[in-house]
Amino acid sequence: MKRLGIGILSLLILFSGCVSDEENNQIIFDRDLQKIEDYLSENPIASVKELEDPATGIRILWQEVSESGKSPVALDTIVVDYVGKLLNNSVFDTSIESVARAKNIFNPNRTYEPLQFLFGTGDIIPGFEFAIFKMEEGDKATVIMPSLYGYGSFEQGGIPKNSPLIFELDLIQIKGVVEDEVLD
Template sequence: MNNYKSLAIALLSIIFLGACDSEKKETTQDGIDYVLVESENGESFSEGDFAIYSLKLVDSEDSVLINSEEVGELPVQIIDSVLSTRGPLFSILKELNIGDSIKTKLSASEVLTQGFRQPVAQDKDPEERLTVYAKALQKLDTAGFMEWQQQKREEAMQKQRADAEAQKGIDDQLIQDFLAKNEIEAEKTESGLYYMVTEEASGEKPEAGDTVRVNYVGRTMDGTVFDTSYEDIAKESGVYNEQREYGPIEIPIGKGRVIRGWDEGIMLLNEGSEATLYIPSGMAYGARAAGPKIPANSSLIFDVELVEVK
């Protein structure tokens, strides 16, 4: 039994010593402490080099604030006179060698305000300690950095196209389910727009570039009214703005001045017609939010009246 106990103690000692050796406390030339988690004894950076880092920020409640696996790596040009003004985070980053992994604790203001020139969120304490994990990934010259940037742009565009294509199917199913549930018969255009004419008229149809006057009520798919040209509906729905003049809005159509769902949908109507447009998110505001009532990737419903074609 004593032999087993001695062996266990010896193994624990080896593990403990190994852990101590793999994480070393370091201090930058500016006096900033950090822990070197791992080193590959890589090449150092020189003045003017472009360095690419991975970065992860975790707050005091273990919530991840920034993760380069999701938002992309951090590119930094090593210019000492610039980085020395950006606080302790960049003091550490500029001294790493390629392959070095570090962790440290810095205040939110040190990382966000000093480092990234961004204000600390109102619900955050500027002195809250954030855990920072970083790794130096690549060293690039100017030509290499320009190539890296182009590659990242292409990757981002490919992802946007893939996400948009996937969202098309989600939006189409959402609109179809809504129409079926509410027993609505709407026509679908080749682009994916659904529409139902609720009041026919015999006036002229607008063409691209025409100016039109339109009354409307805009709703999300759950029925929430987010905007309208009708004063009474605005008051009923809690979106009334006393500084606004209500009534038909005047817009050029078919020229990209409004969302694509409007550009296409309004030109399907005759002057005097009324219709409901069921607009997939890709023809509305896409992957970006549009105010507090329209989240990202929102399909929208518009009741519209084409009052006049000028």
């Protein structure tokens, strides 16, 4: 009986070795898409505009559209308030002190202020940057992304690996790149 158990275990290891990382990523991606679909059916988000990108599975639901016409380009400084949540609606991070206090994640050693980052440099997770790319200055939107466009297979703080993420974004300002004056 013990040999049978070892034989079955050996076969499982052999077959699991035949599944490529790409196939595993596809399974995780498909599972994430289903979780996102389930979340949205159980937690409808009011929106005035929506985008679902089939290639990435990222969904953006605008609560406010500014029509400012000011979109980010590479190396612009982005100023954005955000609330990051898991699909169980637990908040894991925010730039807003009142939200941090209300959700019992307040850290007195942290400064709560809008996040500022250079756009297009890869300093933030891909799904967050993708959403900012689709927004205009003054827009407010909720973005929901598969784990691949968040932290993927890595645990990050209170975020379990392979977790689809939700970000509520308020794109406060886009500061354009200042060009150097040409000296004559």
